[in-house]
Amino acid sequence: MDQISEPTKERLLYLMRVLDHAGTKLITSGEIEQKTGWSSHTIRKDISFLGGDVGSSMGYNAEILKKAIRSALGLNRKRTFCIVGLGRLGSAYLNFDGYTEEGFELAAGFDSNVNRVEILKSPVPLFPVYKMAEVISRFGIEMALLCVPGNAAQQSAEKLAAAGIKGIVNFAPVVLDLGPDIFVRNAYVVSELRALTVKLPGLL
Amino acid sequence: MDQISEPTKERLLYLMRVLDHAGTKLITSGEIEQKTGWSSHTIRKDISFLGGDVGSSMGYNAEILKKAIRSALGLNRKRTFCIVGLGRLGSAYLNFDGYTEEGFELAAGFDSNVNRVEILKSPVPLFPVYKMAEVISRFGIEMALLCVPGNAAQQSAEKLAAAGIKGIVNFAPVVLDLGPDIFVRNAYVVSELRALTVKLPGLL
Numbered sequence: 548m549d550q551i552s553e554p555t556k557e558r559l560l561y562l563m564r565v566l567d568h569a570g571t572k573l574i575t576s577g578e579i580e581q582k583t584g585w586s587s588h589t590i591r592k593d594i595s596f597l598g599g600d601v602g603s604s605m606g607y608n609a610e611i612l613k614k615a616i617r618s619a620l621g622l623n624r625k626r627t628f629c630i631v632g633l634g635r636l637g638s639a640y641l642n643f644d645g646y647t648e649e650g651f652e653l654a655a656g657f658d659s660n661v662n663r664v665e666i667l668k669s670p671v672p673l674f675p676v677y678k679m680a681e682v683i684s685r686f687g688i689e690m691a692l693l694c695v696p697g698n699a700a701q702q703s704a705e706k707l708a709a710a711g712i713k714g715i716v717n718f719a720p721v722v723l724d725l726g727p728d729i730f731v732r733n734a735y736v737v738s739e740l741r742a743l744t745v746k747l748p749g750l751l
Numbered sequence: 752m753d754q755i756s757e758p759t760k761e762r763l764l765y766l767m768r769v770l771d772h773a774g775t776k777l778i779t780s781g782e783i784e785q786k787t788g789w790s791s792h793t794i795r796k797d798i799s800f801l802g803g804d805v806g807s808s809m810g811y812n813a814e815i816l817k818k819a820i821r822s823a824l825g826l827n828r829k830r831t832f833c834i835v836g837l838g839r840l841g842s843a844y845l846n847f848d849g850y851t852e853e854g855f856e857l858a859a860g861f862d863s864n865v866n867r868v869e870i871l872k873s874p875v876p877l878f879p880v881y882k883m884a885e886v887i888s889r890f891g892i893e894m895a896l897l898c899v900p901g902n903a904a905q906q907s908a909e910k911l912a913a914a915g916i917k918g919i920v921n922f923a924p925v926v927l928d929l930g931p932d933i934f935v936r937n938a939y940v941v942s943e944l945r946a947l948t949v950k951l952p953g954l955l
Contacts, residue, residue: 556949564942565926568901582926620949628944635846639839640940645924649941690947692940697772714947716940720849722769722786730950732943736844736896736920737853738768739936740832743894743918745760745824746934 551619555593558585559616562593566613573606617650626651629688631676631703632695633658633667636718640692641669654686659699676706683710690714697721704729755823759797762789763820766797770817777810821854830855831892835880835907836899837862837871840922844896845873858890863903880910887914894918901925908933 551559565582566574576587576594583590594601597615601607617623628646630637633656646653656673658664664673674682682688691712695703700719707715707729714730717723720738723731755763769786770778780791780798787794798805801819805811821827832850834841837860845860860877862868868877878886886892895916899907904923911919911933918934921927924942927935 560942560945560949561926563945564924564937564939567924567926582928620945621951622945622948626944626948626951635843636840639843642839643940645941646944649945651941651944689951690944713951716943716947720768721772722765724786730947732947733768734938734940734943735768736847736938737849737855738764739920739938740830740850740855740894741764741767741824741826741853743920743934743936744826744830745764747825747830747893747917 551596555596556620558583558589558593559596559620562590563613563616563622566609566616572609574609574612575606578606622650624650626690627654627686627688628690628692629653629655629657629683629686630692630694631657631679631707632693632699633660633663633673634694634696637692637694638667640694641667641671644670654688655682657682659695676703679706680710683707683712688712690716693717693719693723695719704731755800759800760824762787762793762797763800763824766794767817767820767826770813770820776813778813778816779810782810826854828854830894831858831890832894832896833857833859833861833887833890833892834896834898835861835883835911836897836903836923837864837867837877838898838900841896841898842871844898845871845875848874858892859886861886863899880907883910884914887911887916892916895920897921897923897927899923908935 576590579590580587597619599615601612601615628651630641641656653671655671656669657676657679659676661675664675667673691707693704693715697720700721704715704723704725708725716732716734718734720735780794783794784791801823803819805816805819832855834845850857857875859875860873861880861883863880865879868879871877895911897919901924904925908919908927908929912929920936920938922938924939
């Protein structure tokens with residue numbers, strides 16, 4: 548399946564979002580075009596990469612189409628992740644309950660504050676940071692949400708990388724300096740606001 | 752300044768992140784190359800759009816360079832935003848204290864639960880959703896962090912758009928269907944995990 552190009556992957560990921568709330572309905576390429584802005588030619592070409600029978604002349608079955616994308620993108624097996632840094636943001640993501648239905652398993656949380664680890668209410672086990680390598684290896688954890696303050700982010704990320712983590716969603720205000728084998732998605736809220744700001748009208 | 756291309760804007764935004772924690776130090780184009788992966792030719796070309804004197808042969812002064820990018824991208828005047836949906840995630844962002852130094856002012860929070868609006872501890876005034884249009888207009892609010900559940904996201908976004916909001920950071924698991932004048936950044940955590948997953952090794 549590695550013939551799927553990066554732009555097609557990005558579009559299929561976005562299409563999954565569109566389908567997330569479409570339920571079991573039929574969705575036409577015209578409707579997808581309206582919601583995404585892509586041409587129906589592009590949409591049909593992207594979907595052709597999925598193979599199999601994902602639709603009829605009446606439209607695509609949203610549930611079957613989503614399943615086909617999941618499979619083509621390797622999202623059809625369970626992926627395990629952890630949360631590092633259990634302040635307000637980390638705690639919010641700790642208690643979010645939409646991971647499982649999407650195939651993601653939150654396995655553990657870590658914080659440098661042993662007290663916080665002991666008293667915080669959590670649906671998954673929490674550990675002090677010094678147990679990170681052991682727990683990540685034991686649970687086979689592949690990814691992490693990094694929710695620590697900026698001044699702790701690089702060090703925490705290095706510990707995660709050393710423990711075998713392969714991907715990090717980075718909520719800290721820092722560009723992480725890691726080896727080429729670790730994938731990072733930057734999700735710092737101020738960066739999101741900046742990126743919006745440069746699109747606002749009457750600006751430049 | 753609208754001759755700055757979108758890719759250059761994106762790189763300048765990313766460069767700001769690199770500079771965020773560089774303090775007042777000198778940073779060379781070689782160091783920027785190492786942290787970003789861009790060629791030093793690209794870096795020098797991007798920086799040339801900023802005009803003025805941002806560096807010497809010894810390297811760029813990080814603080815001056817950041818100020819020049821801020822100005823070129825229109826990030827040098829205060830931008831006002833609000834938070835809609837004050838559950839765990841919205842509350843976490845409500846109490847984050849890194850906005851002001853970056854030129855963003857959190858002006859208000861909104862929630863449909865009047866009780867929550869009354870009892871939640873907050874550094875800014877909170878309002879029930881039905882006051883949204885009035886408050887957004889009164890405070891001149893331009894952007895919103897949308898932290899409501901998926902089933903409320905489209906309706907909340909439409910209310911924001913009707914009230915004059917121009918940009919939304921969307922944390923909900925829904926693709927928003929809004930007019931072409933509203934800019935949306937999607938920041939749903941499961942989408943971030945999916946996007947990481949498709950990059951993981953040994954996958955496709």
